[in-house]
Amino acid sequence: MDRWQAMRIFVKVAETESFAETARLMHMSAPAVTRAVAALEELIGARLFVRTTRSVKMTEAGARYFEDCRRILSDIAEAEAAAAGSYATPTGTLAVTASVMFGQMYVLPVMTEYLDSYPTMSGRTFFIDRPVNIVEEGVDVAVRIGHLPDSGFTATRVGSVRRVVCGSPAYFEKHGVPVTPMDLKEHRIAASTSAWASPEWRFARDQRVVVEAALQCNTNEAAITTAKEGWGLTRVLHYQIGPALIAGDLQIVLAEHEEPPLPIHVVHPEGRYAPAKVRAFVDLAVSRLRANRLFN
Known part of the structure; x- marks a missing residue:
């Protein structure tokens, strides 16, 4: 097997921690994946993985080889894409999650602004309230809220959001603030x-309140609607009530806490080897989100 293809297989096994998943993603048979890794191990004279019936983990030598392989494969991909022009002009489909x-x-x-700017591109959004494995699920760009784990990915900070307690003016007039x-x-x-x-609402200075909700809503939208109607208070991320704040339908309380x-x-x-389609979207997203005063 071609050494570069074997390196690609090794990198995918390291990322997914699964020979079977690598075979599925690369449209190969599981034995072919196993043979490719074995050939690399024989070639470099070191064991790359520790395999059990339940897990696949890189050895110390495998971890070092993994970083080298990713760099080499990125260089090759950049050279090939540059020759084909894809690093100059966005092409293909862009997948984004948030x-x-x-x-x-x-x-x-x-x-939609991005697609208007590049009519030959197509887009796919994956909006879901759980972390998405970018590599395994074929996502090009993610917009994350919260503190990031150490993943080695390129992350550009564009702002911040507050967790706020809010209610309607009518509610506060009737029940107090x-x-x-x-x-x-x-x-x-x-x-x-x-x-x-979480039923435990945390505030500054390690203040914690276990809330006994009179109404539990399975979506943020439902809780916000209930608060806007003056039925009670709710707690959400402040961007979720941006339009309601501007309209005066909701007010934030306990801001100092x-x-x-x-x-x-x-x-x-x-990273710096991102194709044009990713770089163009990231540049636009960073610009637009940073310009939004709600996140400053």
């Missing part, structure tokens, strides 16, 4: 039970 509401409200407009987090126990709460929600804001990053795995 959380549901943030994606719909702020990433989707960037995507909470002054401290503990005051929330005296108020009616409509809580979201979506992916990032909020935790530090969560960062927003635009993330992609290729």
Whole structure:
């Protein structure tokens, strides 16, 4: 087997930690994947993986070889793409992921503007309230809210979001405004039970309140709608109520007790070797998100 192809197979096994998944992703048979890795191990004279019935982990030599292989393959891909022109002009399909509401409200407009600028491109959005494995799920760019794990990916910070408690003016006129987090126990709460929600609401200076919600909503949208109607208070990320704040339908309370804001990053795995389609989208997304005063 061609050495470069064997290196590609090795890198994919290292990323997925699975021979079977690598075979599926690369449209190969599992034995062919196994033979390719074995050939590399024989060629370099070192074992690359420790394999058990439940896991595939790189050895120390494998980890060093993995970084070298990624660099070499990136150089080859860059040279080939440059010759074909794809590093000069965006081509193909761009896949982008973000959380549901943030994606719909702020990433989707960037995507449509991007597609308007490059009519030969097509786009695919994957808006879901859980972390997406960029490599395994074929995603080019991710917009992440929260602190990032050490992944080796390129991440550009574009702003931050606050976790806020809010309610309608009519609710506060009738029930009063909470002054401290503990005051929330005296108020009616409509809580979201979506992916990032927790019954323990944390605030600055290690203040914690276990909220007994009168209404549990399985989406943030439902909790926000309930708050806008004056039924009770809710807690969400402040970008989710941006339009309602501007319209005066909701007001934020307990702002002085909020935790530090969560960062927003635009993330992609290729670094400086990213193709034109990724670089063009990242540049546009960074520009548009940084320009939004809501995230400053």
